[in-house]
Amino acid sequence: MPKDKLKIGIYELTGCAGDALLIVDCEEELVNIFTAASIEAFLMAKSDNRHGELDVALVEGSVSTEKEKEELLDIRKRARVVVAIGGCACVGGPQAAFLDKKEWEKNLKKVYGNIEFSHSRPLQSKPIDAYIKVDCYLPGCPIGKAQFLSTFARMVNGNPPELFRFPVCVECKWHENDCLLNKDILCLGPLTLAGCGSVCPNFNVPCFGCWGPTEEANRTSEYYLLREKGFDTEVIKNRMANYSGTRITEFFEQFRKEKR
């Protein structure tokens, strides 16, 4: 255990605040969290927030305004290690899925009309690694308590986080579930990061992908497999897009090119 407590800041950009809320909701561990580290900033939990040097910054949410971008760049400057927490920070969240620049501008006009933005200029939503180097990604929508706490405990003990990088199917097999995909049910387990303990398939509910995509997610193969099982292209696309953020846009661009 390092002698000086780690200085940790927890920040929220654009998102549902679910990840910050989950940390607050770690009731029985909350005292341990606040004694194991010096929590310098955590808007949801305290009012005396300091903005100095940090050992670790945990950042939730995607970047969707100029102001948030400035804030993020400033956090990066102050923090030795930046951890993206939750689907929005990791891959952009639903607000970042499926929109190209033109489409986004059109939507913005449709919603807000022709107005001057006085507070902060809006930006097309992006995961935080679109602007800064991210050292670690803690996935989930929202992040899971067990995974957050063990990651936090490793960090305050000076160890880098160690997260599963394989898909939900592995944990699903550890639980000896009968595969839903093989029963022609649309399960996104093969494309989705493990760490949730395969809670959904454990209860016979297919994986919706809420832990976000694995690095190697083979969407092309699963897409054709689902097509062969009789699923509609739109249904597959929408399901895959839910928690994939900007990754899905990249995938379908690639996919369109291949199909040309």
Place this chain on the structure above:
Amino acid sequence: MRILKLQKKDLFPLLKVISREAELWAPTAKGDKFAYGRVLDFSRIAMDAVRTIIPPKKIMVPSLFNMFNFTEKGYQEDLSHVTDRILFGIHPCDIHGLLILDKLFSQAYLDPYYLEPRKKTLILGLSCLPDAYCFCKSTHTDIIEEGYDLFFTDLESYFLVWIGSSRGDDLIRLAPDFFDDKLTEKDIQTYTKWQEKRDNAFKTTVNFTRMPDLMELNYKAPFWEEVGAACLACGSCSMVCPTCNCYNVVDKLFLGNKPGKRLRHWDSCTLPEYSEVAGGENFREHKSQRLKLWYTHKLQAYVSKYGKPSCVGCGRCLVTCPVQIHVKSVADALEGHPVEAFWKKFAQEVSK
């Protein structure tokens, strides 16, 4: 070796007597599939289970378990998964699977986390009839000569019970009255007929003697790219295989001065991080390379070391891989036979 006769109605009473000192584990229904579980109510035993989703390796080395608790001062081993067990209803392929794991977990050093529960588990085998996916006759694992304490062959109204070890003999001695050691001419005939019926029931075959050479000759064959492109890297094939034994070890820490746990969990060479080393280099970045490793191990490397494949023909990869990459379809591809599998269709579809 002794062979005895046991009437069907005496099976549960026998199990009751012999499981007094140990946990009884057997296949039980899980949806329309089967899974090994601890059995207290014997009527839950699925006597007709062909294969369980996960093989009995899970009883010896659980998919995820704690090896030891540690603090700054030292560590304390956790062998809580080690207990006296009786494993009933295990078929020949899975007994061979355990015999292969015995070798692998006692090579360079003895792995207590596997070997301790293994030693404490009595193996009570049960005969079976193959379904469309079993091919243990091709791997010569359809019968057993070793690796069991008792083996029950189901002949409709009674069992023939083979005694395979002194521990098996001790079990019989707990309830000698249930057994009849006088086999009639008719019993022998019934058994021979049953053997014939079983021998002729296999629908899937794989020519394993050709596999080592074909693996070598096909090392650069284009179909490896095809399986690689379709593979979801989901690891399922390894999880369900009774001879896959790879694992990873991770330290889990807790807040508030609680001891840490060193966890061990099943791993698979089909996963991208498996061959990654410090610095981020990956020896097998592409799925085609990883699958080639998996099949080299099953069909070639193990043969050159131990004289037989490390596949026991249980058919689990056949029923599990969502894109149908399995020993049968890969063997067909190696032999240049037409392949009916999703991965082949996928290759044709994307090349359009």
